[in-house]
Amino acid sequence: MTDDVLSRAARAARTSPEPGWFDISATIKHRLRSVTRRSRPIRAVADNGAPLFIADRVLMSLLSAAIAELRCELDRVQLIGDSDTCTGAILDVATLYGQDLHDLADQIRTTAYLVFTDLLGPIDPPFGADGVDITIIDLTTNTAPR
């Protein structure tokens, strides 16, 4: 049967090692290590009062992890502020259906502000949890958002 030939061909294509893949994967890894992603520096203060800068990517990564603890998923972060200062943020979040969204937004706001103060140090002027706006962009019935 020709169908058997197609099945055999598909199986052979699936199981045969790809020629040259070992060298190619090494080349790809080498190239990826040299690829940079753009990031915006955010002014922060070290424990000893010295100024330092934190990449916004680090901030977003920590925000995402902290918000995931609330069974929400951070979709987008917009940092508010001039140049390298952060004076507030807008967070787009997806979460589970059936919750009190006002309470949840308050929790997210508080959690997010803690991340800001932990990472950036004393914020001057402090924008407080009220400086963090939350937008619920999606509701899902899955146990984990999206």
Add this chain to the structure above:
Amino acid sequence: MFRYARRMLNDQGDAEEVVQDAFVAAWKALPDFRGDAPLRTWLFTVTGRKAVDLHRKKRAIPVEDATLTNRPAPGAGPAGQAIQAGLLAALGSALAELPWLQRAVWLLREVERMSYAEIATVLNTTPTVVRGQLARARAGLQHRLEDWR
């Protein structure tokens, strides 16, 4: 991804270029990856787009008929390996003659074992179109691999 690109483009060097570009593009876009589709599906989508870009830059190269039919006699030499290698070469040539979408659908379904829905996501089409294209691809490959029965 490399296997998919190599079979789509029928060229090892082009596949290498495509997979490198796909990984770099994926790495840069990773912060924007929303998780609407599984990571594997997303990576195949990126690879497919890069392959299309490269394919459009190049002209199609006709396949010689002999590639489709010259095969070792069953049982000759280390028969299993030789026949499998020959079959793979014939498959590659037969795939190269299929229209782009049929080739992609067949590879994603039969080699990468994706569902119709996943293939539809990768190729930005519908599961119904995937079914139709798969049937045509199978018929086309059956015809081209007739001598391997």
